[in-house]
Amino acid sequence: MTDWAQLPEVPQAEELMETKPPQLPILDKTSTGTKLEYLATQYRLHRYAATEVLRRAIVQYRRKLAEFDIEHVRVYRGVRPPPPPPRRSLGRPSSTDNPLQVRASGYVVGRQGVACRLAFSAPENATDQQRLGKPEDLTPGSLVVLSPHEDDFKTKCLVGTVAPIPEDPEEEPPPTSVVDLYWADAADAVVDPTLKLVMLEPTAGYFESLRHTMTGLQQAALSEHRIDKYLYEPFTEIKSPQYLKEMPENKPFYPERVRELDDSQMEALKMATSQELAIIQGPPGTGKTFTSIMVIETIIKTLKLCQMGVLEGPKQSMAPIIVAAQTNHAVDQILLKCKELGIGTIARLGGRSENETIKECGLINLRQRCGAFKPDGTEELEHRNLQRQISSALRNRSSAVSLLKAEQLYDFGVISEDQYQSLVQDNEWETGETDSKAKNAPCAMTRWLDEYTQQPDFQRARQNHTAEAQSDSPSLRRKLKSQKFHSMQADHLQSVLRIMHQDADGTWSAKAKHLLANSNDLYEIKPADRGAVYDYLHEKLEALLADQIRELISYVNNNLKLMRVARRTNELKAIRRERVKILGCTTTGLLKHRDLLERLSPRVLLVEEAAETREANVAAALTPSIEQLILIGDHQQLTPNADLMELCKDPHRLDISLFERFVNRKVDYCSLRVQRRMISELREVVEVFYPGLQDHETVKSPERRKPIPGMQGCHLWWFQHSWNQERGLSGLSYANPQEARMIVEFTRYLVQRGVSPHEISILTYYSSQRELIKRELAMDDILGNADILGAGTLEWSVRTIDDFQGEENEIIILSLVRGPDADGQRARPGFVANENRAVVATSRARRGFYIFGNAQNLLQGRSRQVWEKVLKAFGARTGRHMPVTCSTHGTEGRVTYPADWRNFSPSGCSARCLEQRIKSQVIQTGEQTKSQKRARQVGINTLVRTAPRSTSPVNRAPYSTSSVSRAAYSTSPDSRASHSPEPSTALEPQKVPFKTSSTKSGSTMTTTTTTTTTAQERIPDRYTSEEILQKGMRTMFAGRDNEHEASERAMSATSGPTDSSRDSELEDLIRF
Structure with a gap:
């Protein structure tokens, strides 16, 4: 086994403290080499993506302690950073600096392990707003590094992961004012609650997903499977799946519902049910999901016949089909449709479903419903016992911080039995006697130290400490002179210990160690030297207690792993008992639950949104039992998201999926050709990306696709402008306030014309524009009032392009944002130049599609090749105005600026249409x-x-x-x-x-x-x-x-x- 397969799941401190980046391998998309070479390359690229941001951050932090300007990193240091420069460099995101102080406040035992609870507080010089701050931006599952405040990553680096949100509803998440952290190495556990820490958190990438990919690749290196030959070897022929050999004539059994498929869908179905490797491309609106469901139903019926033994052969229990997708929404959509059609019993892995019906089919609920496998309480009792052990160890450590007890020193072997007896021989109270005199007697250590504090040379002993001790407050020095040690108040005790513990050059520690080694009776030690001996005993006991806690954390974590194995066994039994036929999860869940899936021995893996899924996720998910891999997606839409942009470039290209790699290698694939989403006028735009795309009869019916009211019959329009773009509040995104205002006013107009808010989705490329539009909608007296609109709980659909793939709506409003800067310079197109995103943006509408943006800006540079053909498809349906029409009069009008909308009645007319206004x-x-x-x-x-x-x-x-x-x-x-x-x-x-x-004498009667x-x-x-x-x-x-x-x-x-x-x-x- 190669060394990469032995690396720990969470990076260690040494790896993150390296001053130079690792040498990256080259990922050859045409020839993968051997399986181990391929897996090793994928692993190292993903390891780099998981660690490089923090490695760079540590290097930069050491060099720029005063600047707090670290790319893609949030810094928690407990001091207010200096104000940023007036304007940051465009296109270069910087760190977010947080003045919150970080300390370890305790430990909690969760189902995933022992977590350190971090508490956050504002420093004394923080502003009022900063004092109200909370660590809400810490992403569950993210990788963070910490270091003692006085070290600042010079020698110490503590690695941890933010505890993920519990999937089990019985396990409560931590309060929002604290964060639970799992240490990568239990030996790094911080047990001192007074220790100030500096923490670095990456704002780019998502470690939780990457860690499962890396562990999956390591596990994939341990086994072989039938799909290997397509991934790692040249091939010219794709064989039929093994289960078809158990069917008459080696053909699948097609259900009656396949008659609803069009010709291209039927062609895709035949490919997906007759080949070990099937690749199906589904352009927007062509029914990828329905085709997937027909594939699932056909395979289930075929496998059932195999199980019944149509032909002689081994009869085995039917394992479920594994259905995975990139997003939770897509997984739920497929499973819900399968349930509605009664195709087979479904189950859902993971706890992120937003659909209540699918939640009921979750693995947790499945396990609870399976009465024969309900927990007997042993696990919960063990869990509470482990929590008590951790709490007891922390209490011991806390008591040692205050005043040492002779018995505690003896129990931990810090002092010998003779030394212990010398301390307690006159203290029955210390040994447990119950008479009143013994109860009121001072403890042995207090009496021993009292002689030290009362010595005339006490002040001379203090002068041997470092300069910091000399700066203590006069009031504390007066208390030391006037009071006995045991009678000092608790709030001064810590100060006394701090003074006594000063030992800059180690001289006193060496002397104390010598005195302790040569004194069986501790009273033989001179009173003037007892402070140094006490310091030495205190440090030694603290170190022993800390080691005990760390060993206990390691023990508890190992114990919880065994408990998880037992829980997996119960989940396996529950799935089999319920006879689950379809098991759904995300592509991340494929790897997170890989151990369970491998024990289920599934024969078929179907991946929806495969062109958006990382290649490594699919390769690592292939367990030895998989006989067939079906990839359904569209490589012309969104591609996999690489956490570092440098990994999206040659020679690495982590943004190319396994789906796209097969297409680029000229592997046969089937493409759906008939779309059922958009009217023909809108399809003409999408057709520039998909030549030959056809309309289904349903989209040609005026009854099913009614005109957009008040728009002069225009279902398609590009409103052009030259308004300036601005940097968002974070400095990492863009917004266009004028464009946002125009869109909100247009939305108001549509609603006044009778369009339901739920029929409108507003899409944009930039998160800052999304937030701006959402704020404008919320502030509008009509659009922000759910009672006025009668829409119940009003949640406007304002989304980024990347967040809307796979979804659609009646009307899509697209905000392009980019325009000239305030100084008039043309803006670089950025995301808008990406053709895959343009495909998604232009293909979501069913009846109306309206673009707001600066076309001239897009027709320059690299964005021209994308948007020139789109603009040509719009033809004459564009201009520096929005066309409106009045349903009452039939008059037409134009809107050029946001304020112009208020000059028109809701019916779309500048005349005084009182009837419409009253309504x-x-x-x-x-x-x-x-x-x-x-x-x-x-x-x-x-x-x-x-x-x-x-x-x-x-x-x-x-x-x-x-x-x-x-x-x-x-x-x-x-x-x-x-x-x-x-x-x-x-x-x-x-x-x-x-x-x-009547009028009489000028008066009215x-x-x-x-x-x-x-x-x-x-x-x-x-x-x-x-x-x-x-x-x-x-x-x-x-x-x-x-x-x-x-x-x-x-x-x-x-x-x-x-x-x-x-x-x-x-x-x-x-x-x-």
């Missing part, structure tokens, strides 16, 4: 507005004038309101001024007073008569409240052509406000 106002407030009340009043009076007169009330539940006389509609200014009734919104029937007025029939009661029964409102609005509009004039006249007739007040109110309605 939108109701959406906003849930209440009747003044305009709505006036419209209802006009409607009632219009209907009253046309309804037959009746003296008897109509037997119905009327909408009661004040009635306006016919004179109220007079064009006479005097009439309008005199008759301005206030509308009533009461729902109970009421008598309505009719007012008549009003007489009131009461009628027995309300205006509402004279309206025919067939009119509903909504119809009354609509009637009033139509009357007020009086036709499309003179709508503005008619509405002005109608409103002035009902209430008579001034022109300025009417305009103000309508503007408020427009803007609401």
